[in-house]
Amino acid sequence: MKNVIIEMRGISKVYDNGIIANENASIEVAEGEIHALAGENGAGKSTLMKILFGLEKPTSGEIFVRGEKVSISSPVDAAKYGVGMVHQHFMLVNELSVLDNVILGNEVVKKGLLDRSAARKKLVELTEKYGMSVEPNKIVGDLSIVQKQKVEILKTLFRNCKILILDEPTAVLTPQETQEFFKQLILLRKNGYTIIMITHKLDEIKQICDRITIMRNGRFIAVKNVCDISEEEISRLMVGRDIIREVEKTIAKPKETVLFVKNVSKAYTKEKYALRDVSLECKSGEILCLCGVEGNGQRELINIITGFDKNYEGEVVLNGENIKKKKISKIRKLGLCHIPEDRMKLGVDVKTSIAENVISSNVSKVCDGVFLNKKKINLFAEKCRKDYGIKCDGVKQNVGMLSGGNIQKVVIARETSDRPLLLVADQPTRGVDVGAIEFIHNKLVQIRDSGTAVLLVSSDLSELFGLADRVLVFRQGKIVAEFSDVKALTYEELGLYMLGLRTMERMAE
Amino acid sequence: MLNKLKTFFSELWRKISDAFIRPTRKQKDVYFSILRTVVAVAISLGITCIILLFCSKEPLKAISTLFFGPLKSRFWRGEILRGAVPLIFSGVAASLMIKCGQFNMIGEGAFYVGGLTGAVVAIYLPASGFISVILSCLAAIIVASVFGIVPAVLKAKLNVNEFVVSLMLNFVMLWIGMYFLNNFLRDEASGDIATQIIPESNRFGILLSGTYLSTGILVAIAAAILCAVFLYKTKWGYAIRMTGDNKDFANFSGLNACGAVIYSQIIGAGLGGLGGAVEVLGSMDARFNWKTLPGYGFDGFVVAILAGNNPILVPFAALFLSYLRQGASLMALQTDVAMELIQVIQAIIIIIVAGQSFMAKFKNKIFKTKADKEAVKQ
Numbered sequence: 008m009k010n011v012i013i014e015m016r017g018i019s020k021v022y023d024n025g026i027i028a029n030e031n032a033s034i035e036v037a038e039g040e041i042h043a044l045a046g047e048n049g050a051g052k053s054t055l056m057k058i059l060f061g062l063e064k065p066t067s068g069e070i071f072v073r074g075e076k077v078s079i080s081s082p083v084d085a086a087k088y089g090v091g092m093v094h095q096h097f098m099l100v101n102e103l104s105v106l107d108n109v110i111l112g113n114e115v116v117k118k119g120l121l122d123r124s125a126a127r128k129k130l131v132e133l134t135e136k137y138g139m140s141v142e143p144n145k146i147v148g149d150l151s152i153v154q155k156q157k158v159e160i161l162k163t164l165f166r167n168c169k170i171l172i173l174d175e176p177t178a179v180l181t182p183q184e185t186q187e188f189f190k191q192l193i194l195l196r197k198n199g200y201t202i203i204m205i206t207h208k209l210d211e212i213k214q215i216c217d218r219i220t221i222m223r224n225g226r227f228i229a230v231k232n233v234c235d236i237s238e239e240e241i242s243r244l245m246v247g248r249d250i251i252r253e254v255e256k257t258i259a260k261p262k263e264t265v266l267f268v269k270n271v272s273k274a275y276t277k278e279k280y281a282l283r284d285v286s287l288e289c290k291s292g293e294i295l296c297l298c299g300v301e302g303n304g305q306r307e308l309i310n311i312i313t314g315f316d317k318n319y320e321g322e323v324v325l326n327g328e329n330i331k332k333k334k335i336s337k338i339r340k341l342g343l344c345h346i347p348e349d350r351m352k353l354g355v356d357v358k359t360s361i362a363e364n365v366i367s368s369n370v371s372k373v374c375d376g377v378f379l380n381k382k383k384i385n386l387f388a389e390k391c392r393k394d395y396g397i398k399c400d401g402v403k404q405n406v407g408m409l410s411g412g413n414i415q416k417v418v419i420a421r422e423t424s425d426r427p428l429l430l431v432a433d434q435p436t437r438g439v440d441v442g443a444i445e446f447i448h449n450k451l452v453q454i455r456d457s458g459t460a461v462l463l464v465s466s467d468l469s470e471l472f473g474l475a476d477r478v479l480v481f482r483q484g485k486i487v488a489e490f491s492d493v494k495a496l497t498y499e500e501l502g503l504y505m506l507g508l509r510t511m512e513r514m515a516e
Numbered sequence: 517m518l519n520k521l522k523t524f525f526s527e528l529w530r531k532i533s534d535a536f537i538r539p540t541r542k543q544k545d546v547y548f549s550i551l552r553t554v555v556a557v558a559i560s561l562g563i564t565c566i567i568l569l570f571c572s573k574e575p576l577k578a579i580s581t582l583f584f585g586p587l588k589s590r591f592w593r594g595e596i597l598r599g600a601v602p603l604i605f606s607g608v609a610a611s612l613m614i615k616c617g618q619f620n621m622i623g624e625g626a627f628y629v630g631g632l633t634g635a636v637v638a639i640y641l642p643a644s645g646f647i648s649v650i651l652s653c654l655a656a657i658i659v660a661s662v663f664g665i666v667p668a669v670l671k672a673k674l675n676v677n678e679f680v681v682s683l684m685l686n687f688v689m690l691w692i693g694m695y696f697l698n699n700f701l702r703d704e705a706s707g708d709i710a711t712q713i714i715p716e717s718n719r720f721g722i723l724l725s726g727t728y729l730s731t732g733i734l735v736a737i738a739a740a741i742l743c744a745v746f747l748y749k750t751k752w753g754y755a756i757r758m759t760g761d762n763k764d765f766a767n768f769s770g771l772n773a774c775g776a777v778i779y780s781q782i783i784g785a786g787l788g789g790l791g792g793a794v795e796v797l798g799s800m801d802a803r804f805n806w807k808t809l810p811g812y813g814f815d816g817f818v819v820a821i822l823a824g825n826n827p828i829l830v831p832f833a834a835l836f837l838s839y840l841r842q843g844a845s846l847m848a849l850q851t852d853v854a855m856e857l858i859q860v861i862q863a864i865i866i867i868i869v870a871g872q873s874f875m876a877k878f879k880n881k882i883f884k885t886k887a888d889k890e891a892v893k894q
């Protein structure tokens with residue numbers, strides 16, 4: 008093994024709300040390697056890296072950089088030791104140019120004034136050296152997600168960081184983009200950079216990483232050479248048990264159509280359309296998956312179907328009624344349930360109990376007249392806890408105290424226990440641990456079999472392949488392909504449609 | 517029957533003892549917030565004592581008057597209770613609105629127009645006794661609520677900041693009230709700018725002899741209880757709480773978030789109006805003679821913060837604040853310290869209680885030891 012560049016020893020972190028994120032965790036990273044940091048959600052990977060980057064203060068423990076004990080109390084400190092981090096959610100100023108974003112906080116100054124030309128020269132050198140073509144003058148808000156990620160990485164390189172922490176960098180990328188991105192990482196490794204990559208994706212670990220550190224429950228579990236360990240073994244170490252990654256399901260038996268989307272268009276400006284003449288049908292008893300690179304109209308369509316967006320042309324008919332003029336509560340009464348993408352913002356109220364969270368979509372069910380019936384609430388909440396395996400101290404516990412996977416289970420318990428007519432599941436397993444993913448997948452199949460129409464939006468392709476009975480591909484606000492036989496479909500083929508290299512002439516209806 | 521009672525009491529005892537011996541996480545949270553408030557109050561009182569040591573020539577007398585003066589006589593104990601009445605109304609109103617995430621200052625103006633309306637109805641309406649009192653209170657609630665619609669609807673429909681609107685609306689309410697008081701309602705015989713005297717039968721009676729405490733305090737306590745029931749036991753209260761915690765979530769769930777924003781503020785204004793009427797009909801002046809905003813609207817927020825926005829705790833917080841105030845006014849009467857000292861105490865309490873991270877480290881310690889024990893078990 009080469010020189011150890013980073014060592015974190017006995018790190019514990021207890022948050023102000025009493026949640027223990029790390030307990031005696033440790034990690035050792037060698038110079039010039041790509042090191043994977045893997046673990047379930049809530050395993051404490053991000054917290055450990057935030058400590059290394061100076062965003063969080065450890066409750067106890069020691070950090071060594073190149074064998075020297077250091078204390079990192081802010082990102083500025085971290086940059087001093089050559090540590091840079093790219094967050095899962097980009098930290099960029101959308102209104103500023105690429106160059107301004109890169110120099111922000113690390114301004115090149117000449118005689119007290121910004122020296123943009125010197126900064127630009129340095130930035131262009133970096134982009135050329137590492138094959139990250141980004142135009143320095145472009146406004147960041149206009150860039151695609153891949154390019155924004157490049158800007159984030161350039162930001163750390165510009166600060167002369169030699170150690171890069173990447174928090175789930177491929178979560179937002181298509182398969183092709185991921186491969187392109189990996190090439191750049193390998194180039195960086197060749198030039199002596201050390202990369203720590205937080206990830207869930209086992210195939211990516213196998214493909215690009217040299218060593219892997221596995222964490223569970225905030226603790227260090229194992230460190231291995233990636234070539235010595237199989238995907239199954241990694242998965243087992245992460246969850247502490249074997250996980251069946253295939254979803255068991257029978258062939259779908261679609262029945263009557265419950266959702267009609269007829270010629271829906273939504274314009275941003277006169278030229279730019281978010282959705283252009285989109286029509287689709289969703290039948291009960293099938294899982295229809297909308298896929299596509301993010302920002303190609305799926306989000307807008309979901310907002311229209313779920314009643315958040317009323318500003319569109321065309322018709323959406325649910326259960327025989329046009330929903331355009333209906334409030335969300337009315338649409339829900341027609342039989343819509345919705346697992347939102349952003350569960351912390353829309354899905355739950357973290358400040359209140361599990362019991363109060365699972366009744367919100369159907370309060371009258373647990374009411375006598377206008378009064379809440381405590382018994383009914385507790386009975387229903389207990390049932391949800393048992394049926395959905397929500398791990399908690401009790402149904403009176405605040406949702407904010409739960410882990411990500413359990414919070415999602417609370418959402419799913421609320422949205423599926425009423426046997427809806429149409430279930431919109433928007434990224435139902437994003438950022439959720441492996442055990443919960445398996446549970447959620449089975450639940451979705453189960454609810455399909457009970458006669459619900461499931462409209463699934465997922466950027467996780469393995470989820471899509473495992474669950475979907477029918478796939479629609481979105482590209483630039485249009486449906487460019489439809490696949491009814493998902494088994495015959497390959498990742499590569501789907502990627503070609505998603506990226507617009509191929510388009511299917513849709514059969515005229 | 518006896519057996520049933522026995523099991524009921526043993527069950528109750530078990531629950532109570534469990535809560536202390538093996539508290540759940542939630543109960544621990546409650547204990548902690550109580551402890552936190554107590555410590556905050558103790559610190560601010562400590563600081564007050566230090567200030568007194570420096571600014572008074574007879575600090576010991578000042579301190580003892582502040583803390584023990586109002587407890588010494590029946591009259592002053594009555595004054596503590598009397599002073600708490602308007603604070604309960606404005607505290608409950610503020611808690612209700614804060615629970616919905618609305619920082620609405622309309623309590624001030626609502627007290628003013630409520631007091632005036634209550635007085636007018638009591639003086640001019642040809643009803644008397646109990647019925648007159650009820651009509652006065654109802655009229656006060658209605659008038660204040662109508663004003664309350666303005667910031668509520670502006671917030672819900674146009675997303676106009678309710679804080680700014682209500683703050684300015686207070687002066688509109690004050691001067692509208694002053695206009696009527698000056699031009700139509702003024703009692704020419706009185707040297708003061710005031711209404712005529714409210715007939716005794718149309719006022720709240722004295723509850724405790726030897727004090728000025730009126731039966732209005734019963735209305736205040738009833739209002740606090742009703743509001744607690746409304747907030748925690750009805751689906752409308754549920755919608756208010758969910759909207760206050762996370763409006764997007766409430767909306768997403770199909771709860772009427774927009775409606776909750778509106779009715780929480782209208783009810784809040786109505787409560788202020790009721791408070792104004794109770795205050796005027798229970799006061800010894802026996803007439804409406806307010807020439808400025810009474811200040812209770814702002815005090816409501818102090819009370820609400822002390823009570824953790826829980827209507828059922830509001831009467832206790834109001835009593836405490838009233839006790840400090842009576843102590844301060846006694847101290848001003850009997851020593852060389854000014855009444856305004858009370859503002860200093862209030863400010864320190866609010867800063868410490870509202871400071872989210874105050875004692876967070878200590879809380880960590882409590883929870884960590886528990887978690888450690890669990891880890892060892894595993």
